[in-house]
């Protein structure tokens with residue numbers, strides 16, 4: 001086969017794969033306060049797992065959380081938006097990928113309430129991780145366990 005055809009074939013094979021990869025790694029918008037260190041560490045965790053992240057710094061996040069229906073009892077230090085879902089707090093990248101794959105209906109998003117030690121971006125060296133849950137939440141403020149970690 002002439003070399004030019006070979007190259008063309010390889011490119012033709014790679015392009016759909018690149019498109020598929022881009023689909024698997026959607027862009028996420030992250031609202032956080034400018035001085036939040038653990039927020040930056042979580043953003044790093046997302047990037048290390050293939051997400052494209054755009055951060056938006058705000059002095060207060062209450063309006064963002066209210067606008068996107070994050071119930072107060074599951075709130076944390078940052079709020080992400082991806083694929084039509086809300087990601088609240090230190091949610092592991094794998095759980096976001098699973099959410100985007102399963103696309104549950106009637107769910108606004110998933111959250112790790114508070115800031116449990118050992119969740120992505122909340123690792124403390126020499127400190128034992130505490131068990132924590134990822135919960136779904138809906139527009140009525142109802143929550144359900146989506147994943148459990150660290151037990």
Ligand SMILES: [Cu+2]
Nearest residue numbers: 038039077115
């Ligand atoms: Cu945090």
